[in-house]
Amino acid sequence: MAVAQVVRSEWTKIRSVASTVWTLSVALVVTVALGVLISWLTRREFGNMPARDRLTFDPTFISFAGMSLGQLAMIVFGVLVVSNEYSTGMIRTSLAAVPQRGVFYGSKLAVATAPAFVVALVTAFAAFFLGQAVLGPHRTSLGEDGVLRAVVGGALYMTLIAVFSMGVAAMLRSPMLSLGVLMPLFFLLSPILGTVEATKKVGQYLPDQAGARVMQVVTIGDDVPYGPWGGLGIMALWCLVVVAGGYLLLRRRDA
Amino acid sequence: MIEAVGLTKRYGDKTAVDDLSFQVRPGMVTGFLGPNGSGKSTTMRMVLGLDTPTAGHVTVNGYPYRRLPNAPRHVGALLDAKAVHGGRDAYRHLLSIAQLSGIPAHRVDDVLQLVGLSEVAGRRTKGFSLGMGQRLGIAAALLGDPQVLLFDEPVNGLDPEGILWVRNLMKSLAAEGRTVFVSSHLMSEMALTADHLVVIARGRLLADMSVREFIAANSAGFARVRVPDTDEGQREKLTAALTAAGAQVLPEQDGAVRVTGLPLPRISDVAHEAGVRLWELSPHHASLEEAYMRLTQGMVDYRSTADPQIGMRPEPAPGREDGWDDEPGWSPPQQPVHASDRPTLTEDAR
Numbered sequence: 001m002a003v004a005q006v007v008r009s010e011w012t013k014i015r016s017v018a019s020t021v022w023t024l025s026v027a028l029v030v031t032v033a034l035g036v037l038i039s040w041l042t043r044r045e046f047g048n049m050p051a052r053d054r055l056t057f058d059p060t061f062i063s064f065a066g067m068s069l070g071q072l073a074m075i076v077f078g079v080l081v082v083s084n085e086y087s088t089g090m091i092r093t094s095l096a097a098v099p100q101r102g103v104f105y106g107s108k109l110a111v112a113t114a115p116a117f118v119v120a121l122v123t124a125f126a127a128f129f130l131g132q133a134v135l136g137p138h139r140t141s142l143g144e145d146g147v148l149r150a151v152v153g154g155a156l157y158m159t160l161i162a163v164f165s166m167g168v169a170a171m172l173r174s175p176m177l178s179l180g181v182l183m184p185l186f187f188l189l190s191p192i193l194g195t196v197e198a199t200k201k202v203g204q205y206l207p208d209q210a211g212a213r214v215m216q217v218v219t220i221g222d223d224v225p226y227g228p229w230g231g232l233g234i235m236a237l238w239c240l241v242v243v244a245g246g247y248l249l250l251r252r253r254d255a
Numbered sequence: 256m257i258e259a260v261g262l263t264k265r266y267g268d269k270t271a272v273d274d275l276s277f278q279v280r281p282g283m284v285t286g287f288l289g290p291n292g293s294g295k296s297t298t299m300r301m302v303l304g305l306d307t308p309t310a311g312h313v314t315v316n317g318y319p320y321r322r323l324p325n326a327p328r329h330v331g332a333l334l335d336a337k338a339v340h341g342g343r344d345a346y347r348h349l350l351s352i353a354q355l356s357g358i359p360a361h362r363v364d365d366v367l368q369l370v371g372l373s374e375v376a377g378r379r380t381k382g383f384s385l386g387m388g389q390r391l392g393i394a395a396a397l398l399g400d401p402q403v404l405l406f407d408e409p410v411n412g413l414d415p416e417g418i419l420w421v422r423n424l425m426k427s428l429a430a431e432g433r434t435v436f437v438s439s440h441l442m443s444e445m446a447l448t449a450d451h452l453v454v455i456a457r458g459r460l461l462a463d464m465s466v467r468e469f470i471a472a473n474s475a476g477f478a479r480v481r482v483p484d485t486d487e488g489q490r491e492k493l494t495a496a497l498t499a500a501g502a503q504v505l506p507e508q509d510g511a512v513r514v515t516g517l518p519l520p521r522i523s524d525v526a527h528e529a530g531v532r533l534w535e536l537s538p539h540h541a542s543l544e545e546a547y548m549r550l551t552q553g554m555v556d557y558r559s560t561a562d563p564q565i566g567m568r569p570e571p572a573p574g575r576e577d578g579w580d581d582e583p584g585w586s587p588p589q590q591p592v593h594a595s596d597r598p599t600l601t602e603d604a605r
């Protein structure tokens with residue numbers, strides 16, 4: 001009963017602020033639009049690509065190219081949904097009403113994850129189908145080996161990005177601080193580690209790089225030590241760690 | 256009923272609340288007074304189980320808050336009126352709190368009506384004035400129709416009509432047998448609203464007593480005596496006679512004298528024996544503010560002046576609201592009053 005109450009309340013909260021609609025729709029639009037654009041450019045340039053690239057061309061993965069930028073909105077969504085409580089001071093009202101902090105925290109994350117997943121699912125399928133339509137002769141289809149897995153995995157990847165951000169925000173409380181940690185992590189640290197051969201092995205275990213593996217269908221010639229689900233599992237483990245960290249801090253901390 | 260026993264909260268080496276014990280009883284308004292930074296809000300957060308005490312404990316109806324069954328139906332609180340998401344409308348702000356506590360949605364309409372915000376229920380709260388924010392916070396506290404209510408500075412930002420409304424609301428809630436615990440720094444307001452006081456400074460308990468006892472214990476009443484300013488030497492003559500009778504006499508700037516240590520009839524007798532006519536002989540009761548200032552003097556963390564005497568005995572300025580007056584019908588002569596109401600002894604004094 002307590003859980004149902006909190007879930008209902010969190011649903012009211014999340015529906016009644018504009019930032020929810022904004023961040024989630026930006027995530028969808030940016031991911032799909034950028035994916036279509038890059039797919040279209042790839043089709044035009046396909047003839048000029050080196051033979052090796054043409055042979056290992058992954059039409060599924062290329063249609064998800066917009067995700068690198070679209071996930072930014074997912075991060076903002078995850079951060080805001082948690083840190084709003086702290087920046088407004090609502091957390092005191094909330095915790096006074098629900099002294100069982102675990103119930104409050106779990107329900108909040110669950111209620112925020114649900115719409116994130118729905119939007120991510122729509123985004124992944126839309127990006128895939130529109131991307132394939134634009135790719136024309138180079139397209140693939142859902143029926144091909146591993147393609148459906150990659151599309152559903154793409155949705156899970158986006159969802160886990162939001163969950164990871166919620167966990168970080170729960171630990172850091174401040175929206176600025178949370179974004180200040182997450183943005184460099186995903187947009188600076190991860191790409192930098194990926195470019196240098198020596199650090200590449202470490203970068204492979206970062207949540208975004210590990211998780212992105214699930215969206216790849218053609219994996220010829222790379223030496224990643226885990227499979228698609230293994231990669232997503234590593235990302236899920238990251239999420240588990242930060243979400244648990246957020247819970248432990250919330251339980252111990254003064255509100 | 257709220258009961259704190261040895262309540263202590265330390266942040267590092269700073270002690271915010273120090274071995275605080277008090278009771279807040281039902282059926283009356285208990286005022287919670289203290290200078291800024293004295294630990295009032297920290298104490299309130301500990302009552303609500305938001306902050307964990309370093310030592311001691313505080314219970315509501317016999318339970319620590321976090322173990323109180325169905326807590327939001329028993330305790331309502333206004334901690335910070337600004338603690339709302341500005342992008343959410345008033346109705347859905349309250350609805351989310353009601354749902355969180357398992358309170359039926361129709362209560363939201365009830366409390367919006369009660370605080371007078373029904374017409375702006377659909378508006379985003381970022382457009383609200385400070386006063387509307389306070390009303391919204393009070394509405395949230397009343398949602399669960401609780402028996403125990405905590406209000407942290409509820410009249411902040413309210414206009415006079417709003418202040419009167421809050422005062423009457425507090426009193427009527429207490430009259431219904433509820434426990435009402437209100438913090439404020441507005442002494443005159445507390446004097447009119449509270450029945451009982453809990454006073455703290457630097458986290459320590461200074462007083463836990465009724466408003467009347469508090470004023471009696473923390474202020475020295477005195478008599479103001481004025482002699483005709485037409486006769487030179489009258490004042491010196493009276494001062495000598497009163498001092499001989501065992502009183503302390505302090506001259507005041509406007510020519511009157513302040514007499515302590517003698518009852519009013521005795522002052523009159525002494526003056527009569529000395530052959531001095533009086534134009535004014537008035538009792539002066541300290542206000543709650545004066546009593547409070549005396550008590551907390553030297554215990555304030557943040558002060559704005561170098562003058563150590565300031566606030567010690569605030570000089571009653573013309574037009575100042577005295578705040579406390581336990582003799583109905585009597586007003587200090589310094590207040591601008593209608594000529595017909597003015598005490599006859601002072602009639603010609605100005």
